[in-house]
Amino acid sequence: MNKSSWTVMRQRDFGLMWWGGLISLMGTRMLQVALPITVLELTGSPTAMAAIVAASVVPQLVLGPLVGVLVDRWDRKRVLIIANIGQAAALLPLLAVHHARDLWICAAVTLLSASIAPFVSTAENALLPRLVGDEQLPTANSLNALNNNLARLIGPLAGGGATLLFGLMGVAIADAVTFLAAALLIALVRGRHRAEAAAAAEAAGEVPPGFVRKFAREFAEGIKVIVASRTLLIIFLMFAVMSVGEGIMGSLFAVWVTDVLHGEAPELSWLIAAQAVGGIAGGLVGGRFASRWSPRLLLGVGMLLFGAIDLAIFTYPLLWVNVAPGIVGMILVGIPGVIASAGAMTLFQRSTDDAYRGRAFAAVGTVMAASMLLGTGVAVLLTGPLPIVAVLSIQGITPMLAGLGALLLLKRTETDVTEEAEVSTEPEGSAEPAPAPA
Structure with missing residues (x-):
């Protein structure tokens, strides 16, 4: 971890939010191993797994616009506290899952949890720029990606072992505890964190119109901000394309492991x-890339590499059925994934004003949910007629299309030109990583 990363991590409020996110994400990642394995063990049906994935994305599609409006109206710190407590309570019905006929409980819990989760992700993304300076945003986003991948490393390993030892019940209890711990840490963040516009309106004593009229007006304001920004529109399209592949992967990854690799x-x-290991490596060096590359290059180059490696991962079993190459590929793909994520988040945060940031992030979540739902449908329709490997290959193609879109459609900046000039004048054999050409 470089100096700029340590500087950001030492900021108290950012650190509290970072640790809270890490702890709750570890619990979530544990459940993401336990739940699909339990569903497949109880039902043996890929379609049942697709139903769980659908239940996880429908709430974002339906509630996304409302979430964005409310996060821009409410104190984002308080939203995070209440939502984490709600997530803990939502998991309790999983304690009653024992038979195939209990699949509806898994679907209902997934639906309820997914209805609360957008409040957490939207409030966190909207709050982050208030906790660090603008120049520190790329590094902070890189550290958040490190956070996600640490959870992806620790959570699944713990989840796999806990599932074998304690079953879904034990994992659900552990996940609930992590959400409560996260709520406590967020409560220690200093100050109130309402959007400036909402706070100013309250201080001025403005009388709001009826709820429906006010919601419609505020939602329309958020859409206008997005439509007026070429950068935001391009990022929206990229997220939509990538999320189709994510929906396919979410539906079929566990099936790929069990049916193609013959794993458990x-x-x-x-x-x-394994992907988390690469993500951790990417997070540790991400601050270095973030300080040298523009967000456009981080996003574009990162997505191209991410897609190419994903494509190799899902197709190698055609030549050799062994989990080892998959582990190596997952390690490699984590690095560009972190770099691309830091670029995307920085572009998005810099392109939105604080007053509209919650609505903008919620709109992205809605677009992604719709695309993931489409991907889930594609997975169900194509899994029979086509081999699983062929269907999962779409997950490799979509990030590559998004990466090309970032490099070709997003505006070149002076930072791009400066960085490329610096690289071209570096002495041969330099240890500094050279950015890919724009």
């Missing part, structure tokens, strides 16, 4: 954790 819960957890 341990192999699934190893593969998920």
